[in-house]
Amino acid sequence: MMTKAAKKHFKELIMRANPQGKAPKLYVDLLKEHNILIAGSVGSGKTVFETGLLYSIFAKSSANDAEVYLIDPKQFELRHFWQMPHVRGYADTPEGALDILDRVESIREARSAYMKQHNLRVFNGSTVYLFIDELADLMTNNRPYVREFSDKLVKIMQLGRALKIKVIALTQQPRREVTPARLQVNFTCNVALHCRSAIESRQVVGIPGAELLPQYGQCYISSNGFVEHHYVPYITDQRTQELIDWYTKWR
Numbered sequence: 062m063m064t065k066a067a068k069k070h071f072k073e074l075i076m077r078a079n080p081q082g083k084a085p086k087l088y089v090d091l092l093k094e095h096n097i098l099i100a101g102s103v104g105s106g107k108t109v110f111e112t113g114l115l116y117s118i119f120a121k122s123s124a125n126d127a128e129v130y131l132i133d134p135k136q137f138e139l140r141h142f143w144q145m146p147h148v149r150g151y152a153d154t155p156e157g158a159l160d161i162l163d164r165v166e167s168i169r170e171a172r173s174a175y176m177k178q179h180n181l182r183v184f185n186g187s188t189v190y191l192f193i194d195e196l197a198d199l200m201t202n203n204r205p206y207v208r209e210f211s212d213k214l215v216k217i218m219q220l221g222r223a224l225k226i227k228v229i230a231l232t233q234q235p236r237r238e239v240t241p242a243r244l245q246v247n248f249t250c251n252v253a254l255h256c257r258s259a260i261e262s263r264q265v266v267g268i269p270g271a272e273l274l275p276q277y278g279q280c281y282i283s284s285n286g287f288v289e290h291h292y293v294p295y296i297t298d299q300r301t302q303e304l305i306d307w308y309t310k311w312r
């Protein structure tokens with residue numbers, strides 16, 4: 062239970078992180094999407110974008126309302142978030158990634174059974190977010206787990222919608238090997254940060270142009286058949302750390 066003093070402090074913190082006193086609108090709006098692909102060249106701000114989404118989840122939802130799973134093949138992009146009470150699983154190895162997918166899949170099965178039993182059409186419990194920072198690391202080598210990983214991921218993405226299970230994946234390499242068609246069609250929202258070529262831009266948002274964006278700070282977002290240009294709000298490491306410190310102190 063949050064005390065009055067804790068709530069006040071929390072508000073102040075969010076206020077300082079963002080002068081409007083709330084999580085940036087772009088991220089809050091995007092969290093309503095189902096599955097999101099975020100693509101861009103090295104250093105184009107994919108992790109910054111992902112951190113903005115995570116920050117908005119942490120700022121807007123309690124740990125009972127949002128369950129976050131993190132797959133971090135690069136090992137240092139998301140590690141600091143494991144202390145957040147919302148984060149239920151963190152993996153930085155392929156074996157760990159499969160384990161996380163199994164856990165999310167069991168949640169999906171349990172929710173599906175519950176919905177059938179109670180004759181529901183939409184699940185009304187917490188939202189599960191599965192973040193994958195670098196899909197290419199898990200999809201492009203010839204190890205035996207690649208097929209298993211992509212089969213499980215596709216299943217979660219296809220069947221998670223009514224069950225409030227969302228996947229947010231990042232990639233440096235928007236190519237067919239990384240996002241084969243059966244995966245790509247399940248991303249209802251695609252974000253192209255600066256891309257290396259017009260072909261890559263087209264692969265992500267359906268049109269060229271992301272190759273002309275500055276190195277970071279802007280993107281094209283495609284959703285529902287529309288493509289829009291956006292500036293990317295930046296939440297610094299220091300702001301994120303403040304939020305983490307706050308939670309670890311008050312939880």
Ligand SMILES: Nc1ncnc2c1ncn2[C@@H]1O[C@H](COP(=O)(O)OP(=O)(O)OP(=O)(O)O)[C@@H](O)[C@H]1O
Nearest residue numbers: 102103104105106107108109233277278293294295
């Ligand atoms: N929206 C932004 N506003 C200001 N600076 C930004 C923004 N996005 C990225 N940067 C700067 O670019 C740096 C690299 O961003 P980031 O680590 O998110 O890139 P990345 O695409 O995840 O790179 P990699 O492919 O190596 O993982 C950041 O540390 C930050 O300094």
Ligand SMILES: [Mg+2]
Nearest residue numbers: 107108109138
């Ligand atoms: Mg990154």
